[in-house]
Amino acid sequence: MTKTVQYQNELHKFLIWDTAGQERFRALAPMYYRGSAAAIIVYDITKEETFSTLKNWVKELRQHGPPDIVVAIAGNKCDLIDVREVMERDAKDYADSIHAIFVETSAKNAININELFIEISRRIPSTDANAPSGGKGFKLRRQPSEPRRSCC
Numbered sequence: 001m002t003k004t005v006q007y008q009n010e011l012h013k014f015l016i017w018d019t020a021g022q023e024r025f026r027a028l029a030p031m032y033y034r035g036s037a038a039a040i041i042v043y044d045i046t047k048e049e050t051f052s053t054l055k056n057w058v059k060e061l062r063q064h065g066p067p068d069i070v071v072a073i074a075g076n077k078c079d080l081i082d083v084r085e086v087m088e089r090d091a092k093d094y095a096d097s098i099h100a101i102f103v104e105t106s107a108k109n110a111i112n113i114n115e116l117f118i119e120i121s122r123r124i125p126s127t128d129a130n131a132p133s134g135g136k137g138f139k140l141r142r143q144p145s146e147p148r149r150s151c152c
């Protein structure tokens, strides 16, 4: 799937791969994250075990992923705070410790999804940074592949 976000005066188009999070599909993951500019690792705030699994995916990415890959952690289902099992503070502290983007999202209610992609846009260095400026705006068409789900 694709998602286009406006970042400053540029349009950033993301190509997104939703990988299977289950352990039995682990061997397939490198096909997705190889050559990717960013990875969003998603856990479910209502299931503690998905947060533990997430840490294994972070290790996997660190060991075998592109060295400059932007890592984002998304605590999904933030519309279900009544049954929360993972504290936002704990997840944020962990994300900070690995220099990852962190946000709580609700795919159901479209909370923080756009914000997440804008933050990723901000962190991905522009490939056109050294291009001579003609004084005109340009449309950046970066095409990072991005495993949307790698954990829960």
Ligand SMILES: Nc1nc2c(ncn2[C@@H]2O[C@H](COP(=O)(O)OP(=O)(O)OP(=O)(O)O)[C@@H](O)[C@H]2O)c(=O)[nH]1
Binding pocket: 019, 020, 021, 022, 076, 077, 078, 079, 080, 105, 106, 107, 108, 109, 149, 151, 152
């Ligand atoms: N309340 C709530 N439910 C959600 C949210 N996001 C997904 N769900 C529900 O959670 C269930 C699992 O969603 P999936 O998108 O299949 O989850 P997944 O992690 O991609 O599953 P796999 O691809 O099998 O690993 C579905 O019933 C969704 O409707 C959310 O933000 N809030």
